[in-house]
Amino acid sequence: MTSISPEQYVSVDVTGGAEEPAYPGRSAHVGLTSREMAVRVALEFREGMIVNLGTGLPTTCSEVVRRDLEIFFHSEQGVLGFGEVVHSLKEADPYLINASRQCVSPKPGMSFFDHSDSFALARGGRVDITVIGALQVSEHGDLANCRLKDRPSGLIGGGQDFAFCAKRVIVMMHARTRSGAPKLVTECDLPLTAPGAVDLIVSDVGVFEPGPSGFVLVELAPGISLEEARRCVDAELTVVDPLPTIPIASTDSRTSAPGERR
Amino acid sequence: MIDKIVGSTDEALVDIFPGASIHIGGFSEPASCPNDLLAALVRKGVGDLTIITNDAARGRGYIERMRAEAEQAGPSADFDGVLPLPEWFIPVGVLVETGQVRRAITSAGGELKGGRETAAEGLIRQGVMEVELLSQGTLAERIRAGRVGMPAFYSAVGVGTFTTEGKEVRVFDGRPYVLETALKADFALIAADKADRFGNLTYRGSARTMNAVMAGAATVTIAEVNEIVDPDELDPDRINTPGVYVDRVVLREHRVEVRTS
Numbered sequence: 001m002t003s004i005s006p007e008q009y010v011s012v013d014v015t016g017g018a019e020e021p022a023y024p025g026r027s028a029h030v031g032l033t034s035r036e037m038a039v040r041v042a043l044e045f046r047e048g049m050i051v052n053l054g055t056g057l058p059t060t061c062s063e064v065v066r067r068d069l070e071i072f073f074h075s076e077q078g079v080l081g082f083g084e085v086v087h088s089l090k091e092a093d094p095y096l097i098n099a100s101r102q103c104v105s106p107k108p109g110m111s112f113f114d115h116s117d118s119f120a121l122a123r124g125g126r127v128d129i130t131v132i133g134a135l136q137v138s139e140h141g142d143l144a145n146c147r148l149k150d151r152p153s154g155l156i157g158g159g160q161d162f163a164f165c166a167k168r169v170i171v172m173m174h175a176r177t178r179s180g181a182p183k184l185v186t187e188c189d190l191p192l193t194a195p196g197a198v199d200l201i202v203s204d205v206g207v208f209e210p211g212p213s214g215f216v217l218v219e220l221a222p223g224i225s226l227e228e229a230r231r232c233v234d235a236e237l238t239v240v241d242p243l244p245t246i247p248i249a250s251t252d253s254r255t256s257a258p259g260e261r262r
Numbered sequence: 263m264i265d266k267i268v269g270s271t272d273e274a275l276v277d278i279f280p281g282a283s284i285h286i287g288g289f290s291e292p293a294s295c296p297n298d299l300l301a302a303l304v305r306k307g308v309g310d311l312t313i314i315t316n317d318a319a320r321g322r323g324y325i326e327r328m329r330a331e332a333e334q335a336g337p338s339a340d341f342d343g344v345l346p347l348p349e350w351f352i353p354v355g356v357l358v359e360t361g362q363v364r365r366a367i368t369s370a371g372g373e374l375k376g377g378r379e380t381a382a383e384g385l386i387r388q389g390v391m392e393v394e395l396l397s398q399g400t401l402a403e404r405i406r407a408g409r410v411g412m413p414a415f416y417s418a419v420g421v422g423t424f425t426t427e428g429k430e431v432r433v434f435d436g437r438p439y440v441l442e443t444a445l446k447a448d449f450a451l452i453a454a455d456k457a458d459r460f461g462n463l464t465y466r467g468s469a470r471t472m473n474a475v476m477a478g479a480a481t482v483t484i485a486e487v488n489e490i491v492d493p494d495e496l497d498p499d500r501i502n503t504p505g506v507y508v509d510r511v512v513l514r515e516h517r518v519e520v521r522t523s
Contacts, residue, residue: 077471087340088341089341092341093467094291094293094469095468097291097293097468100343101344102342103344104343112467112468112470114402114470114472115402115472115474116406118402119398119400119402122399123399123417146395147395151379152372153319153371153395154372154395155370155371155372155374157369157370157397160419160420161398164420164421165399165418194423195422195423
């Protein structure tokens with residue numbers, strides 16, 4: 001059901017690391033936590049894949065995969081095949097960081113290279129999946145994640161390369177901005193990073209696919225009503241029938257084997 | 263005898279001039295950035311610069327915010343993997359904040375959070391600075407082209423977006439590509455781990471980044487390093503940047519070392 005457009009791809013930092021979106025008029029958290037979103041994204045990973053993780057939320061994905069799965073996580077500044085984020089200051093190595101500048105652990109099979117080779121990997125078609133944050137995604141799969149409205153500059157990072165060149169582009173984001181505006185829209189009103197690039201959107205309220213007309217809701221987050229999910233989309237929305245719930249059993253995902261598809 | 267080692271950052275930057283174009287390496291953290299050279303450049307105050315760098319947005323404002331956030335979280339907060347920034351570290355954005363930059367070619371000129379704009383954004387609004395925003399892959403390859411003597415190349419990245427506006431488009435095998443031109447500079451300021459007097463360099467781990475790309479993509483390449491060793495100590499098989507690309511080497515005042523305890 002997922003449409004893959006191998007021509008296209010993107011990735012840039014967007015999230016600022018907030019655990020939960022602050023929806024107006026709602027103090028309690030609803031929908032998936034960042035970690036649960038990472039678990040859902042990780043269901044797309046397969047052994048042997050090269051998976052680029054963008055800055056911000058996406059770097060959480062290396063935290064939740066089963067340790068015995070040999071997935072090569074890629075960081076733009078020139079690391080392929082790193083392990084988990086290090087949570088002990090004593091083990092932190094300043095010469096082994098991810099795209100969010102977090103120290104990560106080494107892993108067998110890991111390699112280092114420079115920035116040019118790092119992106120040659122993308123341009124040369126070696127990156128299977130990029131996981132990327134977004135400010136807006138349109139129903140055509142257009143990705144906007146590098147410039148805010150009316151700001152004279154922005155932060156594009158390496159996202160555009162990956163959005164254009166990865167075989168599959170997965171957006172990982174909260175479905176609404178901090179002020180409550182839907183990020184899934186008919187047309188982006190922010191400058192585009194990559195047109196028609198996005199294949200799948202994993203959000204705190206559900207999993208969406210762009211097109212062919214509006215968005216398709218393919219999975220709903222546990223505890224979220226269909227109406228709540230609809231309010232996060234400022235475009236036509238089709239819902240698959242029957243609508244599955246996102247298969248996240250618990251936030252403690254280490255034992256939940258995210259690499260094995262439901 | 264060939265000896266590219268100089269005694270100080272001031273000596274390393276002796277011929278930097280107003281209006282110069284400068285590649286500045288690193289990934290916005292102390293291990294991979296030419297920290298001491300950058301500090302010396304700020305101290306010299308030379309202006310009207312064109313900088314080509316990964317991130318021109320992060321400056322002192324960013325550092326202050328990071329520290330405030332850490333303070334707010336308190337000392338008992340879980341370590342999230344991001345090492346605290348040392349007092350002496352200044353990111354490239356500081357050069358923008360001091361008003362020394364006329365033009366930046368970079369993957370970051372602003373931020374994606376609402377609220378306060380970066381120094382670069384303020385200067386753009388005043389009409390005294392330009393920022394050319396480029397994705398890191400295009401940025402890196404344009405710099406590499408500068409080093410290897412290729413005037414331009416075609417890339418599919420950015421077709422149909424603001425990053426490729428006005429660039430020549432050509433179709434190969436049915437797919438549109440844009441012509442991207444080489445980025446050579448007057449100077450390249452880079453960081454490496456070890457060097458010998460020939461300028462041969464080794465890097466460590468994830469700190470290779472733009473440093474190894476920028477080496478040789480300028481008229482004068484200057485490397486600051488954690489350690490200077492005798493020429494027979496570097497294994498020729500392990501040299502990442504051959505000395506031919508490096509003109510000056512200076513020892514870091516603040517070495518960035520791997521924690522061992």
